[in-house]
Structures are given as C-alpha cells and as structure tokens.
Amino acid sequence: MRVSYRILKRFLPELSLRPEEVAEVFMNQGFVMEEVLSARDLFCSPLLAGTLVEAHREGLLTRCTVKLGERTFRVLVHTSGVPETGSRVLVGFEDHTPSFLPVRGERAREILDFLLPLPPFLEEGDDVYEALIGDDVVFEVEVTANRGDCLSVLGLARELAAHCDIPLVFPEARYTEKPIHHGFRLENEAPHLCPLYTGRYVTAITVRPSPFWIAKELILMGMRPINNVVDITNLVMLEMGQPLHAFDAARIRGNLVRVREAEEGECLVTLDGEERMLRKGMLLIADADRPIALAGVMGGRDTEVGPETKEIFLEAAFFDRVSVRRTARALGMRTEASARFERGVDPLGVMRAASRALALLEEMGGEVASGWLVSGQPPFAVWEISVPWELVVQRLSCEVPQKEGIRILERLGFQVAQEGETLRVRVPSWRPDVREPIDVVEEVGRVYGYGKIRSSFPSFPFDPGNVPRGESLENRIRAHLAHRGLYEVVTLSLVEEESVNVLGFGGEERVVVLNPLSQEHAVLRPFLFPSLFEVVRTNARRGRRSRGFFEVGKVFFRKEGNFREEKRLGIILWNVPQPALWKEDPVDLFTLKGFLEEIGELAGTGCGAVCPGRVFPVFEEDGAFVASSPEGGAEPIGWGGKVLPAFLRRHDVEGEVYYLEIRLEGLAAWGQDLPAKDFVLPAFPAVSRDISVVVDASTPWAFVASLVAEEAKRSCMALEEFALFDVFSGDPLPPGKKGFAFRLVFRAPDRTLEDEEVGRWVQKLKESLKQTGRVVLREEMILSHE
C-alpha cells in the first residue's frame, strides 16, 4: 500500500510527526517500509501551468492548442478529455518534451486521453509542482496478510492515530438525494458468495478529467488518473479500502443487476481487453442477458464508463474472500480490488465508502437518485473478548500501564469496558483478525512497542543435549572426507528427468513434481549421483580442478505406493591432471573402495563384502561394485563404480570420474557404542611371518583370506591378524598367474610364543592352502627362468 504524508495528514489534522518519524512508527507497528520516496520522483519535471487557447472538435477527437508563455503546442485529445477553452491545463515535460501527463516515465502519445485541468488561481507558467504538490513524501508500506484494513489510507492513519493519541477524521461523505426514477432492480442469486450487495443510481454525469487534487493523490498512491468517475471509485477504494465499481447504467440491459455464479464456458471481455473464459462457480455480476463484471476482480469492457456515459450504477459490495481469491487466481489476475476482497473488507464500511463516492460524484455535478438498492446484510456479528490485564503484562514481558493499554485499543477502534482487572474488548468490524485474548495482547504490544519487552530466559531444566548416533557419525564422516581433500557440496534435490533416466530408475518409483517450475527441476532425485555429477560438470565447464566432492543429502522414491525419503552420502572423485607441486595419491576404483572401508571403520562396523555389480548404466560394466551390509542383510549398503568415458565425453568432462553412494541411515543403525568391559592390553610379544603364494589370475584375494581365517580358527592358532601387503604378476610369474604376499601376526594372551610352535602353525596354513589345489607357495613355484 502506497500513501503520502499529506494524504495521511488529510485524515489526521493533528499529526505532528515528521515524515521520517512516520516511517519509523509504521515499521515499529508491523508495517515494513519497502520504500520512502520523494513525491518529486513520481511526477514529470518540470510541471507547468499552460492555457488551453483553442479547441477544434473533430468528432471523437479535438485539436487543442495550449499556450505556455511564448510557446504554443498543438495536441490531439479525445474530446471527452478536453476542459473548457481558456482554462489552465497541465503541461508536463518528459526529457524536455511536453507530454501533458503528470506521471513520470510515460512517453507522450499521439492522441491524449485528456488535458488535466488545473485550479483557476494558477497563472500561466506557474510551477505546478511547487504550487500544488510541494515536498510531499510517499511511503510504500508492506501490509501483512491479516491486515486487509490497512490497504487503505484510513487503516494506516488509524495506526498513526493510536501511536500519537490523536483523532482520526473521516473524509466528507454527505450528499443530497434526488427523487429520480431509474427502474433498476437487484437480484442476488448467490448470497453465500455475496452476503451484501448495494447499488446506487447517479445521473447527470459528465465524464471528463478529474480535478488536479484527485489525479495527484492517485498518482501519489500508485494509480493512473483515467476520468473523473473511475478516479473517484479508485480514490475511495484507496481511502477506505472498499473497492467500488461504476457501470455505465445505459449499457446494463433490462435495468437488472444480477449477482450469480457463472456457467461453465461463459465469456466476458474485461476492462483490460482480455476475453475471459469463465469456469462454473465463479462469481459474476450480470445484467438481464450476460455477464458484465467479474465480481470483486474486474469490470467488463462493455459496461465501462466512457466519454459518452451520462448515468452510472455504482456498486459497493462485500464479496466472499475465498471466492474472489479463487477466481482471480484461476484467471491469473490480481487487481487492487481482488487484493482487498481477498483479505476481507470492512462489512460495515461498504455503504460508507459508497456514500463517500456519491459525495464526490455530486461535487462533479452528478445527481444521486434517492434510495439504496440493497441485497443482504453486512456479514458482521459483535465479537467481544475478555482479557485479564495480567495476561497482557505476562505474555509481553513488560509492565504496560492498563490506562495506556486501553487508550491504545480505543484509538485502534476497539470499545473497551473495564471490569476490575479484566478488560471486555469489543472488536471493530474491520478487524476480523482479532479473535482471541492473545490477539488483543499483540495489539497492545505492537503499539506500546516491542522494544520495551524485557528479556528473560525460560528456566526449566536443560535437555542433556546428547548427540544422536546418526548425527555424530554423519559429522565425523563429513570431517573425515573434508580432511581427505574433498569439498562438501549442497545441491538441489530437484533434478531433470533425463538425469534420472540415465540411471535406469523406474517410472513408478519416481517422485515427480506435479507443478514444476521448469523441466530442469521436475523430479526428486532418487540417487545423489545426478546432483554430484552436475557439480563436476559445472566445475569442468569453468576450468576448475578438484579431487572430488561429497554431499550428505536426502533421496526420494516411492515404495509400495508410499513416498520414502532416505539420507545418503555421495562421493564423487574426479581424476583430472591438477597443477600440484607435490605428487598426490592416485585415484582409481581402490581409492573409492578405500573411502568405503574408512567409513565402515568410522561407523564402528567395518564394511561388508564388496562384489562386482553394476547398478547405474552409466558405470563401466566391469568397473562397478555393490557393497553389502556388514551384518549381511539383503539390502546393500552402497554402490560404486567408474563412470563410462563416453558419458563423460557427452558432458564435456575431462579425466576419470568415480562415484560412491552410501546409505547413511543404515550405517548409523548398525554401529554400536563400545561395550563396557575390562580392557586388556597385550602383555606378550607378537611373532610375525610372511607367506607368499601364487594363484590363477581369476582367484580373488577373498578366497585365500577365508582359507587362512578358517584354518587358523580350526587349528586354534593364536593368529592375531593377517594383512595383504603385495599383489604381483608378470615376470617371473607365467602369464595368467598372480601372487599374494601377506603377513601373519601371532600372539598368545598368556605366554611368549616359541618359534617352533609358530613354525608349525605356518606350515599347517601352507599345507591347507596347497590342499585346495588352487594355491601354490611362491617358494615351491618353478619359475620360467629357474
């Protein structure tokens, strides 16, 4: 809502605050000040008084000559917009070119709608800005959704009145009724959507440009002057918050105004020239034959007030807010009227606003026919709230004097009766947002000042603040990965459909947004891969380099028809030549597996078996794996692999890309705290022995490892651990063979092991490996050149 200091002052003659103080008060009472402008910014410059010296009427258009000192200008004006010859008219300049418009930023048109008449006391050549506008200040105020009443000068002035404790003066709304017969009838067929509809008939209308003060105030409040009738309805709407509509009464067929719901497919050309296809149930105003306005949203073009209009039907109504909102949204419209109806207008202010407009119309020569056409009642019931004063003081944490509180409420329009320490508060009709005692507390607090709230701290006992296992694991993993040289990223969880297609993720399992903003963000990611790959792509495009990225984030899918969301960890490694001083470790599939193992260790579970397996079609066939859970459950704990070079080429990504995704929630569920037990440190020395074996190249390490583990267990060896330290192949091994070298560490808890005993165990292990027929000891191997 836009309002100027001087317009506010018209409602608050005793206002003594300076404009910058007014801005401060609005902000302190809950109205964000979006902008404070000088009135000068809104008007053309210079703005001078000229004289209309000649007017030659040529049908609908009139050729006018305007004199300004020595200069004369010839302009073509719509005949309805031409004042009497000899009167003062406004000559505004835009970039030194006369535009005849007061509003800044509008280019002169070939044919003007009007010449704006000026009060006769101005001399030709007078600076209109100095004389009639002066140093006014415009406030652009943001009004919250609960305060429909403040989409009006009246509402905002009332806020200042409460702050300053000064009276509020309503604008003049008196007019004379004339016994004019017009024959108009009202029919309200939708009282549930329009509880109150009123109409007035005004005749002897002459449509012409508004007087300067109305044009000026409309411009200050952000609207364009059009003609005196439309301007009056707009001005009253801005003043009182009640939208009004003036129909050209001569164009209403059958002298009948009907309020009814639209039939599916009915059409209406609105004032903006658009043809609107109406849906069943939209509320409209119709005459005997057809729709003539979209109730509460916009009038129809055919009944628009124009130059020829001589009589009008003035509508003032209370439309259902939901109905107006739905209609406006369905048609993609948002008008000054719909914005006010949506938030709710003052049910008792409907007829008062109409009266104000009638008074102004009468001032312009209109004759008001006696009698209201009324259908329905103002939808208003008295609402009273009991507020113990103690509640105000306690909730606000400040000692507001009760007298001060009552004063504030009364200035805001509440009627207050005191019953001991309790106030009985009667809510004004324009404040349907105030319904409970706490709402009254807010009203007092708002005006008294949030700055006076005394800070305290809720004193009940603290939560012990234990960090849940999942969260602490997540944070430890994040720290680990960041310290290992990866960058943490945060990406959008909405991705492109195609990026999910390439992962071969099925249609029924997807979670699709029904109303996406763009195709780029249409599907909720079922894996983190699309998001993380996009990060690599962005950086590749910009010529950046990095070892890789990781993200902890949610993925989304449907399972058995239900939505599911799951927290995942995604790691993407990017092997690309880097300008580095010191050599870095290589990046390959085993770097990826190394991360998996480290994370398993951080979780306290280790990781389960890792087997070849390709989940994403974008992975290399033989370069992908599935990691099972350490508990051996059916659901895998993660998936990894090397991204196909062709896929990288298609997206202009250089180098190699490896990807790993881990189901974090599962991981956190398995880990356990260290069981409480007695610690024992090894007291006797360990003995280590190395074994070197040769196997077929297709034999996995796991085969040898499990044999060693089983035999050690079967023979009750004191084998503490064993670890692979080399995998070798090529000369001197024959082709198709490879070797494993591993170290065994023996330790007994209760004695020093003898060499001889350890020797026996090693021999036994060697024997059992040999027995499989698939393992040859390195030392017994007959090599090619031996």
Place this chain on the structure above:
Amino acid sequence: MIEEIEEYLRDFEGELAQVLTRDDLNRVKGKYAGRKSRIPLFLERLKTLPLEERRIVGRRLNEVKVLIEERLREKEAELSRREQKREPVDFSLPGRRHPLGAFHPLRLVVDEIIAIFRSLGFRVEEGPEIETELYNFEALNIPADHPARDAQDSFYLGGGFLLRTHTSPAQIRVMKKLTPPFRVIVPGRCYRRDAFDATHSPVFHQVEGLVVAPGISMGDLKGTIEVFARRLFGERRKVRFRPSYFPFTEPSAEVDISCGICQGAGCRSCGGRGWLEIMGAGLVHPQVFRNVGYDPEKVQGFAFGMGVERIAMLKFGIPDIRWFFENDVAFLSAFKGLG
C-alpha cells in the same frame, strides 16, 4: 679408595664441560684416560685391597673407565659436528601433506546454529521433506485459500502431499512426539515455487525452533534470540523485534540484528537501514496448540524460524544465493579451515 674414584670422575666431568677445542680435548683425554692418567695407578692399588672390597671397587673402577671413554667419544663427535660446516635446512619448502577440502558454508552455518542452541539446552529433531498439506498448512493455522499462502507457493506431489514450504510443520510433529516442557530446533530443507534469482531459490534451508512450557513469554523469546544472535554474529550486535504476522504465532515478530558494518547507523551494505532481518518468531498461536491436543491455557510456547542461506549470506558477505548451489571450487575453497 671408592671416594677417590668418584672424585676423579667429578673432576673429569668438570674439565670436560670446559672443553671447546680439539687441543682441550686431547689434554683432558691424556689426563684422565691415557696411560699417563691415574687409572693405571688405581689398578695398581686395587691389588692391595682385600678380596671382598677389591671386587666392589674393581667393578666401579671399570664402570668409570668405560663412562669416561664414552663421554670423550661423545665430545669428539660434537666437536667434529661443529667443525663440519653444513647447509641449514630450508624450512620454507612446503611440507609433505594431503590437500585439504572444506565444508560447505550452508552446513557450516547449520552446524554452528545447532552447537549454539545445544549449549542453550535445545535438542535437535528432524522432519520429512515430503509433507502433508495438513501439517504444512492447516495444522499451522494457514487455511486453504488464505492470502498467507501467497508467500508459500508449493510444489505438489499429489495425494495431499507436497514438498514442505517451511520447517514449521516439524513443530506439529515435535509436539505430537514430545511432552512439554521442551526446547527443540529442527534444521532442514524446504521448497518453494520461486524462480531462481539473487535472493530466491526453489530449494533452501531453515532452522525452526520451538520451546513449550508453562508461562513462556515474549521476554523468553527475546532473551533466547539475543543470546543466539550475539553468539552467531558477535557480542556487539544489537537485536530488535518488530511486529509481524505469521498465522501460527501470536504475537508475531520479525527479528533484526544491527548491521555489522555501521552498527545501526545505516550504510551501503545494509541498504541504509542499519538493521538486517534474520528470522521470524513469536508465541505459539493457541489454535496450533489446540490442533495438536495441547491446552493453550496450561502451556505456552515460542517458535522461530530462520533462513540458513540468508544468515550465511550475511555472515560471509555472499551476494548471490545461487552461489551456494553451483558449488564452484573457487567458491568452496574460500571456506577451508572453517568448521
């Protein structure tokens, strides 16, 4: 005799400590270790001692002899080290190290917010990103077709589900799960149907806070937020409450902190306002309590919600919200060493 040997050792140590040159060393060596030293004399005298004593003194004498020789060798090595002129180590060379990565600024901010509120006795909860319309709106006193929904244009998934437009539905979940009194924060991701620009993103993050206990007041809210804001932004910052409107709080407030650059006077970085908006807050609306089966006569509460991106932008001076989601290495690497 044993005392004489000990004294001999002490004298030796004393003279050895004075040694600065090779000549000094040779002199000390001749005096205490060579054939002309007193060692042969001691050995001579040893023979005169009774058997029992001879063994004890003999062992000590041998120890002293070995010790003297060892100390002389050490000294010699020290001297030759000193004589040999060596190049100093170039410690300006870089160390052998792993490159470091970094945490994302949004996560840094959330981690810090969580740490602050934990220290104030809050617990941390999470809520789903796919929410019901009921929890996202109606339970929070935001009816259908209400203008308050304008600011929260949603992505719909069908079947009454949507992507939550704020973390506030977690208030409902928390109240259904816990029994008052409690202090909770809920960090999380939210979605609004806003096109990307410098200050809007269709995906963004919030931290919701909720405290429910008998007698909670605006003062409790203000006191808590003041502590939080000063810890996050610095002790010198002032906190200001302005009335506002949220359907699920009453009274409602916007919380501002004074601009860190001009301290409230108004400057270019705060658009001349002097204050920066950091969150919305208020006392829990009685209707919200009724919606979850609490009695608003018996318990009260306050709630707040802040935009993580906004706070990170203020804290780190980031001009464009899109930078958070582009994840350009040039951007991410600026946060090394934080967190």
